[in-house]
Amino acid sequence: MRPSDLSTLPDGVPEALEAEGIEEFYPPQADAVEKGVADGASVVASVPTASGKTLIAELAMLSAVQRGGKALYIVPLRALASEKKTEFERWEEFGIDVGVSTGNYQSDGEWLASRDIIVATSEKVDSLVRNGAPWVNDLTCVVADEVHLVDDSGRGPTLEVTLAKLRRINRDLQVVALSATVGNADEVADWLDAELVESDWRPIDLKMGVHYGNAINFDDGSQREVPVGKGQKQTAALVADALDEEIDGQRGSSLVFVNSRRNAEGAAKRLADVTADRLDPDERAALEELAQDIRDVSDTDTSDDLADCVRKGAAFHHAGLASEHRSLVEDAFRDRLVKCICATPTLAAGVNTPARRVVVRDWKRYDGEFGGMQPLDTLEVHQMMGRAGRPGLDPYGEAVLLARDRDTMDELFERYVWAEPEDVRSKLAAEPALRTHVLATVASGFATTREGLLEFLDRTLYASQTGDDARLAEVTDRVLEYLVVNDFLEREDGTLTATGIGHTVSRLYLDPMSAAEIVDGLREGIDSGGADAVTANRRSRPAEDGEVADDAAEIPEDAADAGFVTGSDLVADGDTDDTDGDADGADGSASADSDDPTITPLGLYHLVARTPDMYQLYLKSGDRETYEEQFYAREDEFLGHAPSEFEDVAWEDWLAALKTARLLEDWASELDEDVITERYGVGPGDIRGKVDTAEWLLGAAEQLANELDLDVVLDVREAKKRVEYGVGEELLDLAGVRGVGRKRARRLFEAGIETRAELREADKSVVLGALRGREKTAENVLQAVGRQDPSMDGVEKDATASAAAT
Ligand code: ADP
Missing domain, CATH: 3.40.50.300 (P-loop containing nucleotide triphosphate hydrolases)
Structure with missing residues (x-):
């Protein structure tokens, strides 16, 4: 069988495939076509690596689009999303629009609606469903790449629940699941009501x-x-x-x-x-x-x-x-x-x-x-x-x-x-996984009662695989109890609803346990600091719906991607000096609340480093003593109750969080990257990973504080901005300017330019000197602060400034 034997593909596609060298379908591909993959049938393809699984998915997606539908390709790692998008872009000449969902939620909602094929990670899709992206309702074909990863306790449950939700939204959804050869592909096929294509065939011995x-x-x-x-x-x-x-x-x-x-x-x-x-x-x-x-x-x-x-x-x-x-x-x-x-x-x-x-x-x-x-x-x-x-x-x-x-x-x-590959086993019936997914399932309206929830969970691999409803029900009940006690859910006459905070936590993509830890820590910080606890907060305008949704899309997939590589394996090298600062950066509010003695950046970094959403640094030998000492030296700064030294595991965790927090504090004190990598035994990518996660969690903490009227919003915002830009308090205003970053901000500051307003008015030769004579950079920076005439033509570099800069 060859591509031109298929009548379901858009015009020109079969010829293009044959021109690529795909003259005959490989046997597993032919099998998938016979089982209807190009006609809308759901298929699980469990075949060895490099034996042409992607083409099976493409036949399904292109045929679905040709029938007027829309396809989603779910990848396990963010690094793969753009690669797959590039691969599928070769179909654009046949009128197929391809998009990758990485940006913030709102723009996804607008422009992805017009794409025929969308590529995204499972965490991103989960987040989009939680935030109600409208185009999700239009999907007719969903591909799950590397579906055997449902076995992964960290990320598997998200894929599992996301597929269950998508199948609930469109009960006729075509699901194409691509899997490595596993022991029990038949169980995966049963779960997805799909035909099974299983083969050991390889294109080469x-x-x-x-x-x-x-x-x-x-x-x-x-x-x-x-x-x-x-x-x-x-x-x-x-x-x-x-x-x-x-x-x-x-x-x-x-x-x-x-x-x-x-x-x-x-x-x-x-x-x-x-x-x-x-x-x-x-x-x-x-x-x-x-x-x-x-x-x-x-x-x-x-x-x-x-x-x-x-x-x-x-x-x-x-x-x-x-x-x-x-x-x-x-x-x-x-x-x-x-x-x-x-x-x-x-x-x-x-x-x-x-x-x-x-x-x-x-x-x-x-x-x-x-x-x-x-x-x-x-x-x-x-x-x-x-x-x-x-x-x-x-x-x-x-x-x-x-x-x-x-x-x-x-x-x-x-x-x-000699060994056969393992079976894949659902990891859903574990509390951490269910905690987050039960809340999201209720918050986004997929279930409103305990029974509805169990019925929804009955569509997961876990249920179909084990047939053991009792265990799932038992864990679900424990999780419901936790969510109610912590005010994320309300239960009245058997009806479950998410509270305001519950909705926020779900949209922010936080583990509810992280949210609870953060809220408790912030409350405790306010109480012990004697600050005006739980007073009216100082936010100047109410958060609009879109704001929450916007932030929700900023999940660093570092945490989620931490499966079999370290999270930071997925983050580009941490060359932060030249990264664009966020133009809407610090707004001068940074130091407004800093006279409160108890809430310090270190305390906040430690608080977020303790949550299950942060992968902490490990304690190496000798670290225990080092961080115990630091703990006692700075005891007043920690938010929440420290365990006793005799609670071994909890104490270790507390110290590991302190090590992580100290890394963040060093970063936010402008320590050089190589000093940090040396001090903590990590790579530049690891710093980036921790920084991104901390920024996300502090952003979430800020929203929670805002919503609960906790009087710590400004402290949290400052700690977040400092870690985001990697700068001391006095540089927050400058470091937020697009094109500036931590090192340039410091050099400008040392040249006497301390704020955006001063930068706007500054002598060009001083600016140029501080930016080491880089004219283009200087012009861009001046433009970013709204200087009328940013041109550097004929400007001499200021000698004192360049001396200060070196
Ligand atoms: P998998 O996803 O199973 O690991 P790929 O889809 O990446 O494998 O396919 C491996 C390679 O085989 C790709 O370069 C693809 O173009 C090529 N290929 C796929 N199907 C055929 C075919 N029927 N004939 C020739 N080459 C093919």
């Missing part, structure tokens, strides 16, 4: 094996000699061996999976020496050019490190890279210019980067929940291994695990080579 001693031992019983030289690492020997083997004039590239960003960078640096020895002059020249392109993307250490590797033919890849970096690396790898990529597991789930040889170097990673190093799931390792083999280029793919002793080799064969 895959040999799996373990390298031990001087050879790879493959699953088919064959061996391949790959001797490891003295002082050489196994990975280096394997990468060299693949490159040294020419098949049909093609040398073999390698993809090396490691367990952290840091390891990806370290391994790439070492392997660059292996690839560097094996480049011809043309390749060297092309790689130099590519390295320059990489440096041009941004002026950061990461950019330099990546360029240094790339000029030698290797690269690292993780979700903490800028997206331009990622695509440059991916394209060059596909073009066979870059010979080796060292990647975190995100790449396995993401883009299409096949290599002749995949080396799974790390099969354990640090697990925050269970502690210590834990082995990866079979399913995940299979996904990495599935990246082996470039169709049309290699005769087969090879996926290799590493063992240093025979026992480990046997274990790896048992665990990964």
